[in-house]
Amino acid sequence: MTQAVIVARQFDDAEQQRKASDLGMWVFLATEVLFFGGLFTAYIATRLHDPQAFAIASRLTNVTLGSINTGVLLTSSLMMALAVRATKLGSGRAALGFLCATAVLGVAFLGIKFTEYVLDYHDHLVPILDFSHPGPHAGGVENFFYLYFFMTGLHSIHMIVGIVVVTVLAVMTARRRFTPDYFTPVELGGLYWHLVDIVWIFLYPLLYLVSRT
Amino acid sequence: MIAHPVATLRSYVLVWVALIGLLLITLGSAYVPLGPMNSAVNLAIAAIKALLVAFFFMHLRSAHYMLRIAAAAGFLWLAILIGLSLTDFAVRY
Amino acid sequence: MSTDGPSQGANSAPSGGSAAAKPQAWGDHASNDGPPRGANSAPAGGSAAAKPQARGNDASAGPMPTPRSYLDDGFSLWSWFSSVDHKRIAILYAVSITLFFFTGGVAATLIRLELITPAGDFVSAETYNKLFTMHGVIMVWFFLIPSIPSTFGNFLVPLMIGARDLAFPKLNLLSWYLYIAGGLFTVGALIAGGVDTGWTFYTPFSTMFSNTHVIAAVTGVFVVGFSSILTGLNFIVTIHKMRAPGMTWFRLPLFIWAMYATSIIFVLATPVLAITLFLLAIERFAGVGVFDPALGGDPLLFQHLFWFYSHPAVYVMILPAMGVASEIITCYARKDIFAYRSMAFAVLAIAIIGFLVWGHHMFVSGQSIYAGMVFSILTFLVAIPSAIKVFNWTATLYKGSIHFDAPMLYLLGFVGLFTIGGMTGLFLASLALDVHLHDTYFVIAHFHYIMVGGSVMAFLGAVHFWWPKITGRMYSDRWARFAAIIVFVGFNLTFFPQFLLGYLGMPRRYHEYPPEFQVLNVLSSAGASVLAVGYLLPLFYLFWSLKYGPRAGSNPWRATGLEWQTPSPPPVENFAAIPVVTAPPYQYSAMEIAPQPPRSRSAPAPRERGEGPGEGIPGKDAV
Numbered sequence: 001m002t003q004a005v006i007v008a009r010q011f012d013d014a015e016q017q018r019k020a021s022d023l024g025m026w027v028f029l030a031t032e033v034l035f036f037g038g039l040f041t042a043y044i045a046t047r048l049h050d051p052q053a054f055a056i057a058s059r060l061t062n063v064t065l066g067s068i069n070t071g072v073l074l075t076s077s078l079m080m081a082l083a084v085r086a087t088k089l090g091s092g093r094a095a096l097g098f099l100c101a102t103a104v105l106g107v108a109f110l111g112i113k114f115t116e117y118v119l120d121y122h123d124h125l126v127p128i129l130d131f132s133h134p135g136p137h138a139g140g141v142e143n144f145f146y147l148y149f150f151m152t153g154l155h156s157i158h159m160i161v162g163i164v165v166v167t168v169l170a171v172m173t174a175r176r177r178f179t180p181d182y183f184t185p186v187e188l189g190g191l192y193w194h195l196v197d198i199v200w201i202f203l204y205p206l207l208y209l210v211s212r213t
Numbered sequence: 214m215i216a217h218p219v220a221t222l223r224s225y226v227l228v229w230v231a232l233i234g235l236l237l238i239t240l241g242s243a244y245v246p247l248g249p250m251n252s253a254v255n256l257a258i259a260a261i262k263a264l265l266v267a268f269f270f271m272h273l274r275s276a277h278y279m280l281r282i283a284a285a286a287g288f289l290w291l292a293i294l295i296g297l298s299l300t301d302f303a304v305r306y
Numbered sequence: 307m308s309t310d311g312p313s314q315g316a317n318s319a320p321s322g323g324s325a326a327a328k329p330q331a332w333g334d335h336a337s338n339d340g341p342p343r344g345a346n347s348a349p350a351g352g353s354a355a356a357k358p359q360a361r362g363n364d365a366s367a368g369p370m371p372t373p374r375s376y377l378d379d380g381f382s383l384w385s386w387f388s389s390v391d392h393k394r395i396a397i398l399y400a401v402s403i404t405l406f407f408f409t410g411g412v413a414a415t416l417i418r419l420e421l422i423t424p425a426g427d428f429v430s431a432e433t434y435n436k437l438f439t440m441h442g443v444i445m446v447w448f449f450l451i452p453s454i455p456s457t458f459g460n461f462l463v464p465l466m467i468g469a470r471d472l473a474f475p476k477l478n479l480l481s482w483y484l485y486i487a488g489g490l491f492t493v494g495a496l497i498a499g500g501v502d503t504g505w506t507f508y509t510p511f512s513t514m515f516s517n518t519h520v521i522a523a524v525t526g527v528f529v530v531g532f533s534s535i536l537t538g539l540n541f542i543v544t545i546h547k548m549r550a551p552g553m554t555w556f557r558l559p560l561f562i563w564a565m566y567a568t569s570i571i572f573v574l575a576t577p578v579l580a581i582t583l584f585l586l587a588i589e590r591f592a593g594v595g596v597f598d599p600a601l602g603g604d605p606l607l608f609q610h611l612f613w614f615y616s617h618p619a620v621y622v623m624i625l626p627a628m629g630v631a632s633e634i635i636t637c638y639a640r641k642d643i644f645a646y647r648s649m650a651f652a653v654l655a656i657a658i659i660g661f662l663v664w665g666h667h668m669f670v671s672g673q674s675i676y677a678g679m680v681f682s683i684l685t686f687l688v689a690i691p692s693a694i695k696v697f698n699w700t701a702t703l704y705k706g707s708i709h710f711d712a713p714m715l716y717l718l719g720f721v722g723l724f725t726i727g728g729m730t731g732l733f734l735a736s737l738a739l740d741v742h743l744h745d746t747y748f749v750i751a752h753f754h755y756i757m758v759g760g761s762v763m764a765f766l767g768a769v770h771f772w773w774p775k776i777t778g779r780m781y782s783d784r785w786a787r788f789a790a791i792i793v794f795v796g797f798n799l800t801f802f803p804q805f806l807l808g809y810l811g812m813p814r815r816y817h818e819y820p821p822e823f824q825v826l827n828v829l830s831s832a833g834a835s836v837l838a839v840g841y842l843l844p845l846f847y848l849f850w851s852l853k854y855g856p857r858a859g860s861n862p863w864r865a866t867g868l869e870w871q872t873p874s875p876p877p878v879e880n881f882a883a884i885p886v887v888t889a890p891p892y893q894y895s896a897m898e899i900a901p902q903p904p905r906s907r908s909a910p911a912p913r914e915r916g917e918g919p920g921e922g923i924p925g926k927d928a929v
Contacts, residue, residue, distance in 0.1 A: 010471035030287030037291035038581035078229040081270040139602035205255035209243040304674035
């Protein structure tokens with residue numbers, strides 16, 4: 001017997017509630033695009049201001065770790081998408097597995113990122129904390145790394161929120177709170193996760209691949 | 214009782230394969246000297262990856278048109294911010 | 307007054323988590339429970355599962371009691387501060403924005419006192435900088451931007467579309483708490499000594515050189531930005547997904563169109579402000595950044611990012627006022643709006659084109675001349691939909707049966723003053739003229755004509771129009787009309803001289819000026835004192851009416867619109883039965899009863915005509 005979906009008082013029925021939640025989430029994602037978008041704009045302006053500095057600075061990033069991290073995040077997106085799919089199919093155990101995999105890969109991403117940060121610190125690439133760069137473009141290089149840490153830092157904060165959300169969803173899945181008729185939180189959590197992935201998809205080439213030749 | 218259509222496992226995995234493939238291409242192309250085209254290629258590939266994630270993982274492909282409008286609006290407005298700012302930055306710098 | 311059972315499809319499943327007082331039986335309900343509530347059939351009695359809950363009532367005990375109004379739904383402070391009822395949240399906002407309005411007004415008073423004499427003798431230059439900064443910060447972010455959307459939008463959007471509440475009531479309450487949290491940061495900055503950067507926080511002064519509490523102030527604005535974003539998100543989803551049956555897009559009141567357009571701006575512009583202020587705070591804190599030429603950055607980057615939000619923000623300030631105008635002008639001219647669709651499309655056009663013009667704040671900042679030309683042309687373009695609206699309001703008035711009640715006085719003032727403000731915007735949009743006028747009092751007069759002569763007048767008109775609906779009381783129309791006239795006279799006396807001052811070259815943000823400008827400055831300050839009286843008067847007669855005013859019927863103005871088809875004040879769940887809409891809005895010409903002559907103020911509310919919803923309007927439940 002399928003248990004009934006609880007419909008909040010302001011809605012007529014479960015369908016209206018689900019559609020409203022979907023639209024609400026997508027509107028929220030649009031705000032996130034613009035939130036990060038301001039940083040991308042700052043990046044573009046600063047790069048146009050001193051393109052050589054950005055070329056030099058980008059070569060100082062750790063492209064190996066950055067590329068591995070991109071792969072990790074893309075895979076976590078697959079896991080999340082499969083978790084949503086499994087929930088819709090009623091496969092609670094598969095969904096739980098995929099959600100855990102998503103969270104684990106998210107933590108792995110953060111671990112690799114943190115490693116990069118530590119390596120950057122040892123290379124004196126962290127502004128405010130004994131940044132130093134020889135050469136004429138030091139100011140521009142420092143600006144690049146200021147934006148690098150700001151953008152990846154903000155992205156990491158979003159990742160932490162995402163991991164918490166996915167963990168909560170995993171706990172709720174373990175408690176059998178979701179059914180093929182009621183999976184909205186998983187769907188919305190997935191949308192958030194994928195958006196954070198999309199932000200990284202654009203961050204990656206802009207930060208790591210500016211001038212590798 | 215499945216009330217909502219669900220894509221196949223295969224389709225999700227294929228999208229993932231494409232994403233990883235595009236990642237390798239963008240990484241590889243960064244080492245090929247193409248001048249300013251490097252950035253253009255990288256951004257184009259990033260856009261394709263983003264569209265794959267949006268359409269398949271985020272189910273925009275089968276979504277109500279209003280959701281697609283909301284998604285498009287975010288990126289379109291960012292394009293406005295960047296585009297109109299460039300009338301200043303690209304000229305002055 | 308409908309005495310139908312309050313519960314629509316509610317069943318006895320515990321709803322968990324609603325606000326403290328839950329006298330009505332309508333709580334969260336299970337999805338597999340009875341038919342959807344959309345149809346305007348006999349209300350809920352039809353569903354056997356719809357038993358009212360625990361007030362000891364049950365369906366067999368006879369007719370249901372009159373639904374409690376939202377004001378009677380709990381009297382404790384906690385019931386107000388924890389309520390997710392959109393009507394209560396609107397009241398929370400109304401009280402808070404009023405407090406902020408008068409705080410910003412105190413700053414304005416001190417500014418105008420200083421400017422009575424040419425010498426900088428009342429306050430120091432540093433203090434003066436702090437005064438105009440705090441005036442701007444408070445008035446823009448803590449009064450104008452939330453004013454109509456968070457009070458009237460919150461109260462009226464569900465009522466006007468025939469819904470029980472917004473889509474996300476808890477997010478709505480969170481919005482208010484974010485507003486208060488942001489306000490506390492900003493007031494904290496004020497108490498700790500103020501900020502002197504101007505409300506525009508231009509870099510590198512704000513990041514490198516100001517010795518005031520910039521980070522506290524921008525944190526406050528950052529937080530209140532999220533309040534706006536959540537409100538906008540809530541409105542968009544509500545308007546898309548929760549309209550009553552038959553309420554198609556082109557049957558929506560224009561106030562809803564205005565709220566929708568405003569919400570688009572909220573969600574797309576505010577995030578950019580948030581990240582920009584975040585960048586500013588980090589740059590100030592850390593001493594590295596991208597906004598300072600000494601660090602290899604660009605102050606114009608800050609300005610582009612700031613104005614990308616702040617220009618659309620001014621449309622946030624005017625679009626709701628335009629929505630109010632369409633509601634009030636039609637009611638007091640007893641006439642359908644002229645060219646409804648063009649009015650609806652015009653608000654959307656203003657919202658969208660408004661995103662394309664921000665560079666007109668930067669014509670003399672050093673941005674490329676190419677950018678200047680692009681932004682100038684686009685700015686001329688945005689005037690077109692605004693002008694269309696002014697023409698249409700005028701056409702609505704033409705051959706209407708005009709009643710000069712207080713709301714109408716405010717909105718007639720709105721149309722005229724907004725027109726002046728808008729036209730002077732065209733002067734500023736012209737590149738060559740702006741070279742002369744930028745950073746002068748001409749700009750100040752321009753935006754005050756729109757924000758004060760426009761938005762604040764419309765806000766006051768809205769207060770007077772919907773006061774009976776919100777509070778269930780009638781106020782003294784004589785005092786209200788008197789206050790409206792005082793506001794109009796005081797406003798023009800304050801700000802018209804400023805156009806002349808600006809044209810003659812007096813710069814803004816200076817606490818002293820050459821002696822030849824004194825006469826105009828004195829006129830302006832005198833006007834400000836009159837304006838202050840006009841703003842204080844409503845506090846008296848409106849609060850007096852709460853206790854002593856005659857009780858209002860559901861539709862004292864005989865207006866169209868679903869909000870008038872429910873009792874005043876509305877019950878918690880808004881409607882006993884969700885109405886079905888079959889006609890477009892503003893069907894005043896279809897009303898059978900002749901337009902009501904102006905009532906004598908001592909007569910009681912038209913109870914003698916019966917105060918049932920839709921009295922005198924053909925098709926009781928159909929609008």
